[in-house]
Amino acid sequence: MTSLEMALEYIKINNVKFLRFQFVDIHGEPKNIAYPVKLGTADGEEELMGVLENGLFFDGSSIAGFVEIEDSDMVLKPDLSTLSVLPWRPSEKSVARIICDVYKKNGKPFEGDPRGCLKRVLAEFKEEFKGEYFVGPEPEFFILKNQDGKWVPGDDAGYFELEPLDEGNDLRRNIVFALENLGFHVEASHHEVAPGQHEVDFKYDNAVKTADSVITFKTTIKTLAKQSGVLATFMPKPFYGMSGSGMHCNQSIWLDGKPSFYDENNAHQLSDICLSYIGGILEHTNALVSITNPTVNSYKRLVPGYEAPVNVAWANSNRSAIIRVPAARGKGTRVEFRAPDPACNPYLAFTVMLAAGLDGVRRKLIAPEPVEKNIFAMSEADKREANIGSVPSNLYDAIEELKQNKVLKKALGDHIFNQFIEIKTKECDAYRTAVTDWEFNKYVRI
Template identity: 30%
Template sequence: MDRNELLSILKQSDDQRIKIAVVDIDGVLRGKILRKDKFLNVLESSSGFCDVIFGWDVVDVAYDNAKVTGWHTGYPDTNYTIDINTFRKIPWDENIPFFLGDFSQTNHPACPRSLLKKVINKAKKMDLTPIFSEEFEWFNFDETPDSLHDKGGVNPKPLTPGMFGYSVLRSSQKSDYFNDLFTLLEEYRIPLEGLHTETGPGVYEAAIQYTDILEAADRAVLFKAAVKEIASKHGVMASFMAKWNAELPGCSGHIHQSLWKNGQNLFADNKDEYKMSPIFKSYIAGQLDALPEILPMFAPTINSFKRLVEGAWAPTTLTWGLDNRTTALRVLASGGGSTRLETRVPGSDVNPYLAMAAALAAGLYGIENNLKLSIKPTIGNGYEDKSNGTLPPDLKSATDKMKSSSLAKSLFGDDFVDHFCRTREWEHRQFAASVTDWEIKRYFEII
């Protein structure tokens, strides 16, 4: 749809509401409804959005260590622009028109979508077209915000009991919700390749159809928000925490990726023993090289690291393998158009813009520097293959490593790395200052 066609549709509509949103550093949609005439003015130029959205955390507590905005700047408005290519109508909410915006025209160092666009521009200069998709696992609960609040925010009741991976039975027992997810997401321009139950009580998995990387990231961000909204219509709470229960598997946000040129998948090479092209091998080498230094972009929360443990379907080592689900990087190499890399480090709690920016930037770094994939593919248990090293074990150590990384700064710029690492340091401090149920149970009586 071109600009004139879009304007015609909006002007002819009787609906005076337009919903717009931007995305904060944690991947949370921050938005509002605008009157149509106000929106049309914004579309023609730009408008201001209070930059507190980059000055507070996921629960709206203001950072005390931020530089880009804060009490010291007065939290001013910062200009954002609307991307007309993100136009959708929200089918579960009276078909209200919806658009995403970003801060790329003002080059705001804290805007995740703007950062991804910068990395995409680098790929374009290399004459490469990144094709990406993300898949998510998430748990569903028989709760409402009020019922969970009444429980003190703990012990949510799963939507269904038991371990029922790929279960036709469980999905049919909640078919109204399950079918609405597939159908309404399609209408919302988030087509799914597949939707099924995963192993665990009330857990689903969805694979979003692949497309160019910016649209893939938009779909991934909107998928998480949309699922929560659709779930609410059914009296369900959907959670994208990486690990909500220590006894159950965590939730992944695996990223699938390939590079194309002139309609050809540049990762495929039928003549190679692994059916992998040299550019594909350099791309993997770049990710393996960068992973320890940019890990917070894949694992952004304290909880992220509860998922990254041995034997829990999430990687802990710097490994790659051919169709191996125990390695950090899983290569799917048919030699044809479906040849791709699956980066298995991200959990479902990621900000898709940052995770995709990290994956692509690291891969391009490998290609630019003609890095050689010197390590062999891991065969068997990737948790036991520590020959190339392991991932940092927690958010603090991962953030410390990224903060001092010249590679991270070269990939994403000093200002982004500084701001992002400050937000992760804040996140660690909030956790370190809290008293948990574990501590009370362990120490209250006996110590």
């Protein structure tokens, strides 16, 4: 939709009875207010046009990372281009959602809105470089079934398996159909490495649209899984001894309307801008993972031994480095940052990845030589000699890195930066003081 009139016509044609005004909190968890559409009368149509143009007021004090109760009045202003009917709701009296930006009551953008944060950084990038930022994420997830009151993997299949071993094939098909109805360009779907683990890939786009898509993607999958009597989880490491779920992020920047990562005459056919971008990501990786891997569980995935992206290095085809440059060249030249997991807030994750890469571009950082041998097979001594570090081993240490990082602080803004650190520090403390089943069983007889 590009106008109020087009949005109104869409709502009428699709017999929309409820319009969900959707946004996310600091964790990237979607929230919404359901507005009942009252067409058929002049007053009802006028009221709908008013909320589409001016937004809805809401209480922001109960939203994680937003505001205190004494300053809680906020406004959801809809982005008309995101209006879409939800394909899993009844079609006769349909439900649509529209993604919103969060504003303060004085009409200014709210600095704690994750979507607004990404849009601000992109606007600065466009003004400084005439730049555009594109991201293509690969979020993995598990389908779980309830067995004797316990959630277990939905099947015993492995990588690229077919039915009957792959018991999620029908659900993945329904997911693909639903995503396509929501405007996704789905490129592939398949069973992943671990039992019950799956992946559905969709085409890259500009960073805001892609972040919107990640939120819609997760909501769609969880909803359709529940309707099928199973549970979909984007938890990074739901089971010990199995591979975890990542969200590799392929990214590229275009400058002045042209792709900037390819140079046929340069080393590896990568431009100086691309190599500097890689250098920026590598320099800021230890702080980046606090945002791209934001839960204590994230660091159960980021451990050696499971082909996890823990090695702070880059390579071309080598998947044992935290950054990989896939083989495609020309317009398809891109940088794949392999650390992120699907528990992250995509708006904030894309914000800090871009900020880190652009810091490298501005400073003309020189990326180290690529590591083309299997880092997983290298000894710790060999990795030290090659100057290959590792990401922090827990969320607390990652947060400590974030606290010292001025580049990421500027990108996030004071509000999100401080709120995120406060919330995640409390999360770390709660985890640190909790007594787990493993501890109880290990030590109860002492």
